[in-house]
Amino acid sequence: MVEVRVDAIEKRFGSTQVLRGIDIHVPDGAFAVLVGPSGCGKSTLLRLLAGLEEATAGSIRFGARDVTQLEPRARDVAMVFQSYALYPHLTVRQNLGFGLKIRGTDKATIRARVDEVAGMLGLEALLDRYPRALSGGQRQRVAMGRAIVRRPALFLFDEPLSNLDAKLRAQVRVEIRRQHDQLSATSIYVTHDQVEAMTLADVMFVLNAGKVEQYGSPAEVYGRPATRFVAGFLGSPAMNFIEATVERAGARAYATTTTAATGAEGDAATLRVAIPEGQFKHRFQDGERVTVGIRPHDVALARGDGAPELEFTSGLVELLGPELQAHGQLGETPVTVCLATDSQARRGQRLRLRVEHLHLFDPDTGASLR
Numbered sequence: 001m002v003e004v005r006v007d008a009i010e011k012r013f014g015s016t017q018v019l020r021g022i023d024i025h026v027p028d029g030a031f032a033v034l035v036g037p038s039g040c041g042k043s044t045l046l047r048l049l050a051g052l053e054e055a056t057a058g059s060i061r062f063g064a065r066d067v068t069q070l071e072p073r074a075r076d077v078a079m080v081f082q083s084y085a086l087y088p089h090l091t092v093r094q095n096l097g098f099g100l101k102i103r104g105t106d107k108a109t110i111r112a113r114v115d116e117v118a119g120m121l122g123l124e125a126l127l128d129r130y131p132r133a134l135s136g137g138q139r140q141r142v143a144m145g146r147a148i149v150r151r152p153a154l155f156l157f158d159e160p161l162s163n164l165d166a167k168l169r170a171q172v173r174v175e176i177r178r179q180h181d182q183l184s185a186t187s188i189y190v191t192h193d194q195v196e197a198m199t200l201a202d203v204m205f206v207l208n209a210g211k212v213e214q215y216g217s218p219a220e221v222y223g224r225p226a227t228r229f230v231a232g233f234l235g236s237p238a239m240n241f242i243e244a245t246v247e248r249a250g251a252r253a254y255a256t257t258t259t260a261a262t263g264a265e266g267d268a269a270t271l272r273v274a275i276p277e278g279q280f281k282h283r284f285q286d287g288e289r290v291t292v293g294i295r296p297h298d299v300a301l302a303r304g305d306g307a308p309e310l311e312f313t314s315g316l317v318e319l320l321g322p323e324l325q326a327h328g329q330l331g332e333t334p335v336t337v338c339l340a341t342d343s344q345a346r347r348g349q350r351l352r353l354r355v356e357h358l359h360l361f362d363p364d365t366g367a368s369l370r
């Protein structure tokens with residue numbers, strides 16, 4: 001168990017700067033998730049924490065210890081990778097005990113620890129098998145067991161589930177979180193899967209191009225994205241972004257867009273949504289440009305009274321079990337909304353919608369207007 005502090009970390013490979021000044025604080029015992037698109041520097045940061053790469057600038061502290069210059073062995077971390085890298089010629093028991101054996105741990109202790117960890121992970125019946133006789137999920141559990149058996153102060157995971165199919169991924173994800181709650185060792189977990197990030201994290205760090213774009217609890221980051229990038233990265237289907245103009249009418253302000261008849265179905269589409277000004281510190285000026293962000297689930301069919309806030313003619317409608325996804329267009333801008341199946345939305349239907357929650361961004365900087 002250890003608290004992790006990363007200060008102003010930079011990493012360059014030759015002339016390419018991959019990490020551009022990263023600060024991260026993970027409290028003792030927390031489950032932190034680093035999430036971001038491919039190539040943003042997640043694995044590089046994890047490898048720096050493990051000591052497998054050297055930082056170009058900045059420092060890494062585990063509790064009171066400055067580990068920036070320490071060898072991997074001296075850091076007391078265990079890393080679980082995407083590829084399980086089990087030893088094919090060793091049984092599950094031998095694979096689990098290998099790390100302890102090379103550290104000179106005595107046989108009785110190895111046996112006891114391996115049995116304990118096998119019990120935790122439900123691997124008892126598999127201890128004498130070889131990796132080739134295991135399923136993907138079982139192999140991944142052995143790889144985790146190999147890390148747990150060493151009782152490290154810090155667990156580092158680099159996309160450990162990405163080789164598993166969707167169902168198994170969900171199962172092992174729950175398993176990982178359960179292990180964490182039992183062992184309460186500090187964990188740092190890398191993924192580009194936002195569902196994993198949202199469900200596993202106590203604290204999540206959204207990385208973009210070598211910088212932390214936002215951090216906080218999943219609920220904070222999802223509910224109050226600080227930038228358009230974060231807003232678009234988290235959530236499925238992705239948030240809709242619509243360029244609009246502020247229109248002041250008396251005491252109220254609206255964000256409006258009207259497009260000529262260029263939509264997929266050849267009808268005009270409109271957005272005219274009231275801005276709940278009380279929720280924003282920003283003062284909205286008549287004629288000001290804003291980017292409106294609407295999550296696909298944050299709409300509902302308008303009731304009879306009052307003008308709809310978002311209106312377009314539906315293109316493709318997909319049935320996804322409990323809900324429908326209707327796709328359309330505001331001019332060139334694609335729009336996706338999720339509606340209850342009993343809304344019976346169909347292709348070619350005019351959709352008149354209320355917007356239940358909206359986000360607003362500065363169209364030039366992408367910063368959230370708050």
Ligand SMILES: Nc1ncnc2c1ncn2[C@@H]1O[C@H](COP(=O)(O)OP(=O)(O)OP(=O)(O)O)[C@@H](O)[C@H]1O
Nearest residue numbers: 013016018036037038039040041042043044045192
């Ligand atoms: N040894 C290296 N030499 C040069 N460039 C590297 C090296 N390792 C990584 N990079 C570059 O650094 C950037 C970040 O790589 P990294 O592996 O950290 O990304 P990532 O966020 O883990 O992506 P992914 O989600 O695809 O795994 C990439 O542009 C990559 O090409």
Ligand SMILES: [Mg+2]
Nearest residue numbers: 042043044158
């Ligand atoms: Mg990676």
